[in-house]
Amino acid sequence: MAPILELRDVEAGYGPFRALFGVSLTVEPGEAVALIGANGAGKTTLARVASGLLAPSSGTVLVDGTGMAEAAAWRFVRTGVVHAPEGRSVFATLSVEDNLALSFQRAFGRAGLAGALRRAYELFPRLGQRRTQIAGTLSGGEQRMLSLARVLVESPRLLIADELSLGLAPLVVDQVFATLGRIREAGTALLIVEQQVGHALELCDRAAVLEHGLITWQGPAESAGAALESRLFTTGAAH
Amino acid sequence: MSGAAGFFEDLFRGLLQGTPPGAVYALIALGFVLTYKTSGVFNLAFGAQAYISAAMYFKTHTLWGWPKWAALVVSAFVLAPLIGLVLERLIFRHLRTASAVSKLVVAIGLSVALPELFNQAARFTAVAGRQISGIMPDGAGVFYDPFGVYRFNRDELAMMAVALIATLLLAALFRFTMIGLAMRAVVESPRMTGLSGINADRVSAVAWALSSTFAGLAGVLIAPRFNSLISTEFFMLVVIAVAAAAVGKLVSLPRALLGGLGLGWFIAVFNTFLPRWSGDHTWLRPFQENLTPSLPFVVLFAVLVLWRAIGREREASDPLSGVDPPPPALAALERHPKLTLFTRLFGVGFIAVVGSVVWFRAGVLWMHLVTTAVIMSVIYLSVTVITGMAGQISLCQGTFAAIGGFTIFQMADRFNLSVLAAALLGAGVAAAVGAVLSLPVLRLGGVWLAIATLAFAFFFDAVMVKFSWVGGGTTALLTGTRVPRPLVGPVDFASDRAFLVLAVVVLVIVSIVVIQLREGTVGRTLTALRGSEVAAASIGISAARARIVAFAMSAAIAGLGGALLSMHQQNVNYSTNFGPVNALFWLVIVVALGARTVEGAIQAGAAFALFEPLILKGDLLAWILRGEDHLPGLFPMSGSWRLVLFGLMAIQFARHPEGLVEHGKRRASARINQWLEAER
Ligand SMILES: Nc1ncnc2c1ncn2[C@@H]1O[C@H](COP(=O)(O)OP(=O)(O)OP(=O)(O)O)[C@@H](O)[C@H]1O
Numbered sequence: 001m002a003p004i005l006e007l008r009d010v011e012a013g014y015g016p017f018r019a020l021f022g023v024s025l026t027v028e029p030g031e032a033v034a035l036i037g038a039n040g041a042g043k044t045t046l047a048r049v050a051s052g053l054l055a056p057s058s059g060t061v062l063v064d065g066t067g068m069a070e071a072a073a074w075r076f077v078r079t080g081v082v083h084a085p086e087g088r089s090v091f092a093t094l095s096v097e098d099n100l101a102l103s104f105q106r107a108f109g110r111a112g113l114a115g116a117l118r119r120a121y122e123l124f125p126r127l128g129q130r131r132t133q134i135a136g137t138l139s140g141g142e143q144r145m146l147s148l149a150r151v152l153v154e155s156p157r158l159l160i161a162d163e164l165s166l167g168l169a170p171l172v173v174d175q176v177f178a179t180l181g182r183i184r185e186a187g188t189a190l191l192i193v194e195q196q197v198g199h200a201l202e203l204c205d206r207a208a209v210l211e212h213g214l215i216t217w218q219g220p221a222e223s224a225g226a227a228l229e230s231r232l233f234t235t236g237a238a239h
Numbered sequence: 240m241s242g243a244a245g246f247f248e249d250l251f252r253g254l255l256q257g258t259p260p261g262a263v264y265a266l267i268a269l270g271f272v273l274t275y276k277t278s279g280v281f282n283l284a285f286g287a288q289a290y291i292s293a294a295m296y297f298k299t300h301t302l303w304g305w306p307k308w309a310a311l312v313v314s315a316f317v318l319a320p321l322i323g324l325v326l327e328r329l330i331f332r333h334l335r336t337a338s339a340v341s342k343l344v345v346a347i348g349l350s351v352a353l354p355e356l357f358n359q360a361a362r363f364t365a366v367a368g369r370q371i372s373g374i375m376p377d378g379a380g381v382f383y384d385p386f387g388v389y390r391f392n393r394d395e396l397a398m399m400a401v402a403l404i405a406t407l408l409l410a411a412l413f414r415f416t417m418i419g420l421a422m423r424a425v426v427e428s429p430r431m432t433g434l435s436g437i438n439a440d441r442v443s444a445v446a447w448a449l450s451s452t453f454a455g456l457a458g459v460l461i462a463p464r465f466n467s468l469i470s471t472e473f474f475m476l477v478v479i480a481v482a483a484a485a486v487g488k489l490v491s492l493p494r495a496l497l498g499g500l501g502l503g504w505f506i507a508v509f510n511t512f513l514p515r516w517s518g519d520h521t522w523l524r525p526f527q528e529n530l531t532p533s534l535p536f537v538v539l540f541a542v543l544v545l546w547r548a549i550g551r552e553r554e555a556s557d558p559l560s561g562v563d564p565p566p567p568a569l570a571a572l573e574r575h576p577k578l579t580l581f582t583r584l585f586g587v588g589f590i591a592v593v594g595s596v597v598w599f600r601a602g603v604l605w606m607h608l609v610t611t612a613v614i615m616s617v618i619y620l621s622v623t624v625i626t627g628m629a630g631q632i633s634l635c636q637g638t639f640a641a642i643g644g645f646t647i648f649q650m651a652d653r654f655n656l657s658v659l660a661a662a663l664l665g666a667g668v669a670a671a672v673g674a675v676l677s678l679p680v681l682r683l684g685g686v687w688l689a690i691a692t693l694a695f696a697f698f699f700d701a702v703m704v705k706f707s708w709v710g711g712g713t714t715a716l717l718t719g720t721r722v723p724r725p726l727v728g729p730v731d732f733a734s735d736r737a738f739l740v741l742a743v744v745v746l747v748i749v750s751i752v753v754i755q756l757r758e759g760t761v762g763r764t765l766t767a768l769r770g771s772e773v774a775a776a777s778i779g780i781s782a783a784r785a786r787i788v789a790f791a792m793s794a795a796i797a798g799l800g801g802a803l804l805s806m807h808q809q810n811v812n813y814s815t816n817f818g819p820v821n822a823l824f825w826l827v828i829v830v831a832l833g834a835r836t837v838e839g840a841i842q843a844g845a846a847f848a849l850f851e852p853l854i855l856k857g858d859l860l861a862w863i864l865r866g867e868d869h870l871p872g873l874f875p876m877s878g879s880w881r882l883v884l885f886g887l888m889a890i891q892f893a894r895h896p897e898g899l900v901e902h903g904k905r906r907a908s909a910r911i912n913q914w915l916e917a918e919r
């Protein structure tokens with residue numbers, strides 16, 4: 001079976017600035033991959049390319065073995081590749097419920113909308129209490145919950161999650177990872193960018209280390225810890 | 240007749256009378272809100288779109304004799320959405336992340352360019368002095384009088400019905416369907432919408448097609464209320480309707496409907512009662528005569544300034560704007576000394592050549608055109624100060640210039656003051672008016688500031704000019720607003736050559752002042768503010784003082800320029816020189832050619848006066864090809880092409896705020912610079 005996501009020699013950047021220098025990475029159906037790297041290594045850029053937000057300047061992105069000619073995020077979503085971007089990614093002028101409805105309507109249809117909303121509010125009861133509030137006025141953590149609720153309820157085929165736990169209280173982080181584990185069991189593949197490396201490696205099968213826009217190590221998640229330590233120390237000494 | 244019964248009957252009649260014009264405002268306000276909600280554009284070109292459909296309807300139905308339904312379908316349901324789709328595809332799709340102010344400038348450019356483009360393409364000329372027919376059979380001839388106090392004709396009823404039905408349908412669209420929600424989402428962040436699995440491009444295309452159809456429909460429906468078909472009337476209506484739209488903070492459709500109707504009712508009731516009161520109190524009479532035509536603008540200005548909610552809302556920024564690369568830096572201002580020297584020498588040489596050609600060879604006409612170019616450059620420097628330096632869009636520069644012109648007319652022609660002293664006084668008066676005006680409007684900022692200044696310009700146009708102590712009143716009607724040329728000692732500036740020298744001297748002085756202002760504290764403060772007001776405030780820079788200074792300076796420069804222009808033409812010629820819609824073109828031409836530099840203003844001045852004869856009429860080419868004696872009319876292209884050209888160039892403002900020519904020049908000089916550096 002073709003991998004659900006495949007990057008082949010992807011180079012990408014912003015205007016004249018290049019952030020990725022020929023990255024190749026695959027995610028098999030049902031697999032969970034952790035993407036690890038220092039600040040500014042290019043993790044977010046890779047996630048953006050993988051979800052069609054950013055067009056690669058060279059190389060190809062394949063979903064289910066077919067190349068995505070134009071980078072159009074909505075096409076990726078329709079094939080089941082969903083991206084929860086870094087930071088406060090909500091529509092600040094829409095209400096909590098409208099934010100959710102926008103995604104759920106497409107994913108579940110008009111009939112499934114109410115059920116999906118209910119599941120979202122079960123997952124994050126705080127959102128349920130604030131369903132009519134304008135999303136821009138939610139607290140930072142609540143906004144994170146909102147953007148997570150959007151992707152977690154849906155159980156897509158591949159979830160690309162960029163810094164999920166940033167700005168959430170430890171208890172909520174645990175709960176988010178529990179939910180991730182659950183949708184994983186249900187068959188969702190994961191590509192996870194996370195600063196809390198321990199949490200991520202626990203959940204994932206495989207890890208990839210990104211340094212200065214290049215993947216420098218790939219391997220099973222269990223051995224990632226040791227590899228990472230040695231790399232960190234050696235590169236740390238080199239600098 | 241008992242007083243109370245009469246009062247209520249009058250009130251009722253006033254309300255009924257106000258309903259049809261109220262419905263006009265409502266229709267436009269609805270369309271305006273619709274566009275703003277679904278595309279995030281403060282679309283002043285809405286009037287232009289409405290005009291095009293109205294003109295198309297007139298052309299197909301009245302001139303070509305098509306049946307009404309066919310004309311309606313073609314003009315409102317085919318042409319209008321098509322224009323919307325083209326605008327979306329070519330322009331607004333690429334500006335989704337641009338600031339509201341730059342989108343406003345784009346819309347202003349379009350509102351200048353589109354009507355002329357249509358007129359030229361369809362060989363349509365403005366129609367005046369005839370009844371424009373509406374969409375109902377015998378629409379203006381069949382009346383209904385449900386209450387026995389006011390008679391509605393069929394066209395009016397159709398218009399009111401459409402306004403009501405449209406409000407209900409659109410409100411339902413936004414409430415009950417996802418497409419409305421998706422449109423609002425796209426306005427905020429097309430990328431986030433994409434991540435929700437929605438094709439943002441398709442949604443915004445639908446949004447533009449929808450709102451443009453509405454513009455077209457509104458245009459066809461309201462045209463019968465005029466007995467002319469002129470694009471500026473439509474522009475003015477849109478400006479008024481902004482007041483109605485503002486009541487609903489630009490997002491509520493039902494409130495826009497109520498705002499529009501309310502405006503119509505208020506004006507009609509006011510007009511019913513004011514004459515009655517002023518019958519008893521004669522001192523009210525001058526107000527009655529002057530206030531009624533301007534009431535919409537007074538209301539607009541009052542709504543903008545007094546309605547606290549306006550101007551408070553923050554622009555929602557795209558949470559995924561981090562995906563965009565940083566905007567390209569303005570091409571380097573640091574230059575190689577050789578290049579600077581070369582450009583300076585070239586500039587001096589160019590001016591010397593042009594100057595001597597003009598001085599020795601130009602006839603009366605060309606002397607006149609060059610003088611106009613120099614004076615317009617002075618006026619355009621006022622735009623450089625307010626728009627280029629302070630980053631604010633002021634649409635009342637024509638008014639400030641007119642204040643300069645009228646002051647000199649009043650002082651010199653009527654009170655025999657020295658003309659040059661009167662010109663300085665005019666600049667001072669303009670500065671004072673500018674400073675006072677800036678106090679209430681500066682709070683607004685951005686788009687609202689532009690609208691408030693436009694309201695002020697229309698108010699001046701409708702009311703102030705009529706006062707005899709401003710525009711000269713009835714004497715001016717008989718004798719014109721005469722302005723003498725100055726006479727200083729032995730030099731009589733009545734000679735055109737001497738006057739040209741005077742204009743050049745003023746231009747040089749004003750240029751130096753503008754450069755000093757830019758390099759000084761005020762200029763630096765303004766630059767910091769343009770970066771980020773919040774950040775500037777947090778390091779203790781106060782916005783207010785610098786902005787007021789900029790506004791007053793800009794007004795003074797415009798006033799001085801206006802005074803010069805009036806001396807030059809020996810008449811104020813208010814409506815051809817300084818009318819609000821004419822002055823709109825000033826902004827367009829300056830931002831098209833370069834709003835940030837003195838050079839840009841001079842280029843714009845030259846383009847304003849000389850583009851038409853030199854390029855459009857082909858005189859430059861004719862001079863080269865045929866020699867001096869056979870100049871006129873190589874290509875008889877219409878002068879309105881310059882509106883089209885500069886209007887379309889102004890669209891680039893969103894991407895190159897320094898102006899298109901300036902942008903090109905900077906790029907070229909950066910390249911030469913690189914080359915020179917490499918040589919070293
Ligand atoms: N919009 C942009 N324009 C220009 N450069 C950018 C842009 N976004 C990111 N970069 C640069 O690209 C590089 C990679 O950034 P990226 O956001 O992918 O890093 P990251 O690995 O996600 O870092 P972090 O762990 O801090 O989130 C960085 O050097 C960053 O400065």
Ligand SMILES: [Mg+2]
Pocket residue numbers: 043044045086162
């Ligand atoms: Mg990141």
